[in-house]
Amino acid sequence: MQPSNASELKPHKLLNYFESLLSNSLDDVFIRRIISAVYFSLFNYWSIKNICKGNKGKGNNNDSFPHTQFIQDLASSGLDPQIYLLYVYRVAVDHYTLNPTEVRLTSHPYKGRTQNVKIDENILRKILESAKDVLSFLDNY
Amino acid sequence: MTENFTIYSNLESTQISISSKYIPVTTTTETYSNSIRSIFNMIDEKEALEILKTYIDKDSVNRISNFVDLRGLASTVLWLSNTFPINISSISIAEDVESSQPLFVEIRIDNCDWEKWKYLAKYTKDTLNREGLGDIAGKVVLVCNQAMQVS
Numbered sequence: 147m148q149p150s151n152a153s154e155l156k157p158h159k160l161l162n163y164f165e166s167l168l169s170n171s172l173d174d175v176f177i178r179r180i181i182s183a184v185y186f187s188l189f190n191y192w193s194i195k196n197i198c199k200g201n202k203g204k205g206n207n208n209d210s211f212p213h214t215q216f217i218q219d220l221a222s223s224g225l226d227p228q229i230y231l232l233y234v235y236r237v238a239v240d241h242y243t244l245n246p247t248e249v250r251l252t253s254h255p256y257k258g259r260t261q262n263v264k265i266d267e268n269i270l271r272k273i274l275e276s277a278k279d280v281l282s283f284l285d286n287y
Numbered sequence: 288m289t290e291n292f293t294i295y296s297n298l299e300s301t302q303i304s305i306s307s308k309y310i311p312v313t314t315t316t317e318t319y320s321n322s323i324r325s326i327f328n329m330i331d332e333k334e335a336l337e338i339l340k341t342y343i344d345k346d347s348v349n350r351i352s353n354f355v356d357l358r359g360l361a362s363t364v365l366w367l368s369n370t371f372p373i374n375i376s377s378i379s380i381a382e383d384v385e386s387s388q389p390l391f392v393e394i395r396i397d398n399c400d401w402e403k404w405k406y407l408a409k410y411t412k413d414t415l416n417r418e419g420l421g422d423i424a425g426k427v428v429l430v431c432n433q434a435m436q437v438s
Binding site: 224 | 404413
């Protein structure tokens with residue numbers, strides 16, 4: 147199945163909806179799932195943009211793109227704060243249970259640096275702002 | 288014949304010697320800070336490692352050098368230190384927690400807020416891309432410690 151255009155996975159409406167939920171006393175579960183959804187909606191949008199540009203991913207339909215390339219594309223354009231914040235909190239909400247907690251962005255046994263995180267509405271607001279910046283970049287990608 | 292350059296970190300100033308064969312006669316210190324490429328062309332891998340060892344934990348040197356060009360990384364670090372009034376506190380590698388693949392090299396910076404972070408990142412990456420060091424631009428992420436602090 148070939149996508150006709152990238153609009154099939156545009157996350158603009160989803161992000162606007164999440165913004166409308168701010169200040170509604172969202173609980174930890176809501177905030178965690180929203181942050182994860184924000185991150186992967188951007189990743190999906192970036193992936194379909196690649197397909198539309200003729201780039202090939204892995205899999206039978208060449209539609210599986212590496213996570214590393216997504217981050218490196220954004221970092222290359224200078225969106226370091228936005229992608230770092232999004233990535234660290236995406237790891238926190240999907241892989242860590244306590245809140246606040248410390249996220250370690252390594253899988254190897256040497257002592258890697260940790261990042262303190264606190265999952266709340268303040269950070270959700272900042273993540274949605276960052277996602278909008280990423281979205282502006284991806285719209286013209 | 289060698290010339291001495293002072294590299295400032297938040298810990299202490301470190302002096303390294305760079306063979307004069309890498310230094311254009313007309314180049315000034317100011318010129319170095321304006322071009323990452325000119326620093327890149329001036330240093331070899333050994334000198335790059337000397338510059339970086341102030342910031343990198345020795346256990347992660349091999350992983351970083353397998354992921355990113357050390358001369359490119361060291362040039363970026365030196366240029367950042369000379370161009371902006373910032374302190375670089377550490378350099379480490381981040382890996383994807385699911386695939387264990389290297390994701391990016393973190394250059395940790397003190398004394399900057401969110402807006403300054405955005406400016407630093409954009410200016411640095413534009414410079415890297417303009418000077419033909421796009422690989423470094425994608426593999427290095429600037430991280431401002433204060434801006435990431437939780438309230």
